[in-house]
Amino acid sequence: MANRSFAISAGALAGGIAALVLGTALALAVQAKGGALRPADWAALRFTLTQAALSTLLSCLLALPVARALARSRFFGRRALILLMGAPFLLPVIVAVLGLVSLYGRSGVLNQTLEALGLPTITIYGLHGVVLAHVFFNLPLATRMLLNGWQSIPAERFCLAQTLGLPSTFRHIERPMLAAVMPGVALAIFLVCLTSFVVALTLGGGPAATTLELAIYQALRFDFDPGHAALLAGVQFIICAVAVTLAARFTLPEGLGLGVDRAQFGQRAHWVDAPVLVLAALFLLLPLVAVVADGAPALLHLPDLVWAAALRSALMAIAAAFLSVTAALILVQAKVAGAAWVEGAAMVPLATSGLVLGTGLFLLTRSVASPETLALPVTFLVNAMMALPFLFRLLLPQARDLHRNYDRLAQTLGLSGAARLRWLTLPRLARPLGMGAGLAAALSMGDLGVVALFAGQDQATLPLVVQRLSGAYRMDQAAAAALVLVACSFALFALCDIGGRRAAS
Amino acid sequence: MLHLDHLSLTQDGFTVTANWHLPAGSRLALLGPSGAGKSTLLMGLAGFVAPSAGRILWQGRDMAALTPAQRPVSILFQDQNLFPHLSVAQNLGLAINPRLRLNASDLARVESVLDRLGLQGLGARAPANLSGGQLGRAALGRVLLQARPLLLLDEPFAALGPALKADLLGLVADLAAEAGTTVILVTHDPADARRFAGGVALVHDGVADAPVATDAIFANPPPALRDYLG
DSSP, X not given: OHHHHHHHHHHHHHHHHHHHHHHHHHHHHHHHTTOOOOHHHHHHHHHHHHHHHHHHHHHHHHHHHHHHHHHHOOOTTHHHHHHHHHHHHHSOHHHHHHHHHHHHSTTSHHHHHHHHTTOOOOOOOSHHHXXXXXXXXXXXXXXXXHHHHHHTSOHHHHHHHHHHTOSOSIIIIIHHHHHHHHHHHHHHHHHHHXXXXXXXXXXXXXXXXXXXXXXXXXXXXXXXXXXXXXXXXXXXXXHHHHHHHHHHTSOOOSGXXXXXXXXXXXXXOOTTHHHHHHHHHHHHHHHHHHHHHHHGGGGGGOOHHHHHHHHHHHHHHHHHHHHHHHHHHHHHHHHHTTOTTHHHHHHGGGGSOHHHHHHHHHHHHTTTSOHHHHHHHHHHHHHHHHHHHHHHHHHHHHHHHHHHHHHHHHHHHTOOHHHHIIIIIHHHHHHHHHHHHHHHHHXXXXXXXXXXXXXXXXXXXXXXXXXXXXXXXXXXXXXXXXXXXXXXXXXXXXXXXXXXXXXXX | OEEEEEEEEEETTEEEEEEEEEOXXXXXXXXXXTTSSHHHHHHHHHXXXXXXXXXXEETTEEOTTOOTTTSXXXXXXXXXXSOTTSOHHHHHHTTTOTTOOXXXXXXXXXXXXXXXXXXXXXXXXXXXXXXXXXXXXXXXXXXXXXXXXXXXXXXXXXXXXXXXXXXXXXXXXXXXXXXXXXXXXXXXXXXXXXXXXXXXXXXXXXXXXOOEEHHHHHHSOOHHHHHHHO
16 A cells, blocks of 8 residues: 555656656747747857867866866875865856856956966966866866766776786777766756856857857746747757656766765876876866955955745755655656656656756746746746756665665555664665755755746845846855855755764764 | 465566464564575565465464555665764664654663663764674664564574574564564574574475474484485
């Protein structure tokens, strides 16, 4: 009976998620009926694909030496460096952009140095700025995924290669691993870059550097043209759906590279590893240092609206994390119990983007309530939905272990329903649940997507406040608010993650 | 009495059949090579694999409609017999109440079983802090508290050394004799069968033969057993 009611709730949840994503797609299709893409839209489509392809290529190519160096080097601070590789995943995009602008912007450190040397300055705005920001976010992601692949190679193979005196381990050991892992890594990054909005909003813009997401935002926010926004959102949906369908043919990484902080036995370090790792660490650390340096002085002089927005964002992040974790737990349990089809429902949000989902929801609800009224509920729902695929993949390996090792014992003992949840599922999954809740909360805290479409002054979240302060050239306050934002994101992640670890131990 | 009535069980495309009786209170060894179907038969008895044909009857009652928890069966698996995040006492307490709402009398029962198995004072420990032998005893303690008439052992002590394994099998035999429990032990070790079981059912190529007295089957082994013993 308990199994039956659980199956019904898992089915209802999966159906609800699919209905939400596909329903919004349908709403977009209806609204966009009869519209045609304009020359500027084709340019946006080209730019979206170009920047995503370039960002993917560079992220993957640069991640190769970094991951390889991490896999074969043992040094003091290795764990810290790998931890740093996880930071951009939690870092609100708007904060990272401020950090990058502070370094590479018009009056940034790099240009000041170039000027002092009498060299021509560079601009961060346009295609190369968008790609730079995407590499900043995705180089660590690719590194962690590839490192996971490297560490999945049994150490004995490297030892065997050494005893056989093979001139290089690449051909027989590393290349097969990369051939298996790299397509999944590249597609995951390509998907992330396809739906990137904030980077294009802040570093792109103009006819030459507008992504589809940015075009949707402009159509809704400035042109007040829902039909055109729907058409663009529909195109974006199709591109994402095609990319996700392609990605489904490859094994997407599970577990988000947990456990990659173990050094691997059997590989020899190379002299090139040290400079590679130093450069990677500087590339990742310097923007963070810039954010702290720029933001700290104005921290005590922030307007009240920043603190109100921080509280609003934190509450929404906690609620979104709770919803997302609960949904992921239900779906993952159903999946390991044999309902393979629920995985499709858990992954379907990847086929869309927060902005597309938000646009569809706006079209569905605009006759019922004003966008301002629904800004926060829609943002909360969209954030919870967008974190779901990550949480599902994070929980899946350990949920599988739990099922394989203890399901039969639990069944013989009659451990079911709430008792099973309390005495078996939650204690055994506490660690990934804590980490997952932290990730969902941090992602939601830093999200600047759908809320930018709808929110008025009273609904502004902290990332939106940072963006508005920055747009108004109040850079000191923007940097300080960004510092508050990053502190909140990391604190929420740390609280959940530590809570999960403590509960697990 | 356990009656496997023209039973056929299929798991992952592999089928094992059996058609025999086992008197209550017996100790039976299911002996045979890996992959012969011993564990599949045990999983069928425990309720994890539904019969594709035939019936499993205990004291004349068909067990088909019963969930694993409702069956008159307790089981010890090859490993993972204790939840690692619960204390030893909590693991035993699950046999009394799956919600772990234990009153003073329940806790006293747990303590008494721990004492009886030589685990006094270890109730608060996590399973990870017990030795292999202590883990085996703790798992047996849970079985004792479940007090089911049919005990299934899926090579639970296979990872232990010979002396410890003999010690624990001896303990199971004593406890089973005391409570009149029917025990079915899956093993691929003829020494276990000789030491522990009154009867042996040879399992080979997806067929579980009818039980034969242990002394008799080893005195005059059938061809399949001769092949297996080598």
